[in-house]
Amino acid sequence: MSIEDTNPAAVDLIAVLVAVTDEEPRVLTIADGKDLPSGPFESGQRSLQAGLRSWVERQTHHPLGYIEQLYTFADRDRRRGGGRAISISYLGLTREAHARGAQDPAWRNWYRYLPWEDWRDGPPAAMAAIEKGLQAWAGAADDPVVRRDRKQRAEICFSFTDLHLNEELALQRYELLYEAGLVPEAGPAKGNFDPTLGEPMGHDHRRILATAIARLRAKIKYRPVVFELMPDSFTLFHLQRAVEALAGLRLHKQNFRRLIEQQGLVEETGKVSTETGGRPAKLVRFRREVLQERAFAGTKLPVARI
Amino acid sequence: MSIEDTNPAAVDLIAVLVAVTDEEPRVLTIADGKDLPSGPFESGQRSLQAGLRSWVERQTHHPLGYIEQLYTFADRDRRRGGGRAISISYLGLTREAHARGAQDPAWRNWYRYLPWEDWRDGPPAAMAAIEKGLQAWAGAADDPVVRRDRKQRAEICFSFTDLHLNEELALQRYELLYEAGLVPEAGPAKGNFDPTLGEPMGHDHRRILATAIARLRAKIKYRPVVFELMPDSFTLFHLQRAVEALAGLRLHKQNFRRLIEQQGLVEETGKVSTETGGRPAKLVRFRREVLQERAFAGTKLPVARI
């Protein structure tokens, strides 16, 4: 129960840096898209968060608007001399630096790694392989209880029957695929994996990405964090496209703007954008003041008066 | 950018174990209520979570129903020989073991440490000292912008004007009091602290407790986790009291039961409890199946059909 000086571990920080560019969600990668950027935690740093922030800003030359700790895990696979490795992962929201190309680090569309998460154009191609693979996996269990349980989990995660997605379950979906052995990360080179099931990453970085996506998708619903991903001024439809990119869903246009407007999150700049094809759209900007004004945590409990 | 073996750190786990007993939220402490239980992370353990779970179950002789990682931080204050200390905190939900008394470890009412979080019987006594202290703090700033900002933050966190609490802001409230120097943890023995502002804890454990409270209060709204804190069978009012204990608020009785019933979270056991004074209440039990059946992540985005 007391604190002892045993088993020191190496600590590193892993960053999931997200931007939305050209209506696609993008994530910063290194090693030709195989890894998320990471680095050792240096003991001179004031705090974990500050350390990550300064490191990222040095790397990307862009201010890091929002940063949030995701998860900490002890890494089983990569052992170091005697000790253990601890990885602390962070989600950061930013905007993509201009120079795009095949450099390293490079921004990649996150659906490249998790293609089944993108339902903006209807059910993604990956669903076929997933349904087949999970069915086989469920059927492979000897115990009928386990079989039923596996089927149920598959249905909850992917909703095969009513063809829509609960966008917040991104992590659970990846974990299910992992458990079912449908992604290469799951086992040591089991041979043929369906190529429609996305590009793998090193270590458990794909799982960390899934964690980030799930967290961000949940967050945009009750906190005005999308704006960290937007330019200074934008149209409401532009904003909608960004949310759609993150959520992997199409939204109802009129209701989306009603939602934004009634919350008073944006104000008109007075200018319009004619680049939209039809009637020019008003340009708006985020009202940064709302961050100070309000608390954003809508209650769902039936509170009693007095 | 690459991973190097620098700066190994000592890693320990800190647990916030919560139970609800006699309609009060309780937390397991050690060192005569001064600390949260913690222990070194041992490298033999399969995973952080599993390690914590087995450790806690050994300590409490009670199964740990629910467990969730809270936050990881690098500890500035306690340095160990050369290296750095990393603390990983967890929230665990359980039920209090029978033997209660002045033992160590001991269960304590969490509002003992954060008395301003309990609004079940109206505004708590601590509010007077808080309002006074924060006002002084805001006024002490030279820059008028900082003054306005401090006042605004105080108002958001504590809602002095309309006398109700946003129960999810528990962490932000503690951090504000810390920043304003109103809790002893903030500075090295600054002298007289208002005793209505709760009992301090060692290290940053009070802050970790605040984190746990905030997280749990948010979670009970969209996940059926309260049931981990309940006995096998209970009445709806009993359940309401547990939620109220956690949230620090009184709830509207009829609407609370409507909420629970319409979600199909419980089923009748067929028995009744006559211990309630008036008309006997039906005893119910949690329908554990719902965990498998549903996903629980209500969308708040205006999704488009097709």
Place this chain on the structure above:
DNA sequence: TTTTCTTATGCTCAGTTTGAGTAAATCTAA
């Protein structure tokens, strides 16, 4: 110039959820 196409924006409307409260039911204790 007029028409057509496209997107932005405004508005309606029914169905559902929520906040708040009244009323009846059913037990214990006086």
Place this chain on the structure above:
DNA sequence: TTAGATTTACTCAAACTGAGCATAAGAAAA
């Protein structure tokens, strides 16, 4: 038998949501 205390069943208006129609305001085509 009655008073007191609670549980449980309804009611009702206000607010919120989902879905869609209608109009506005530009650009491009005819």
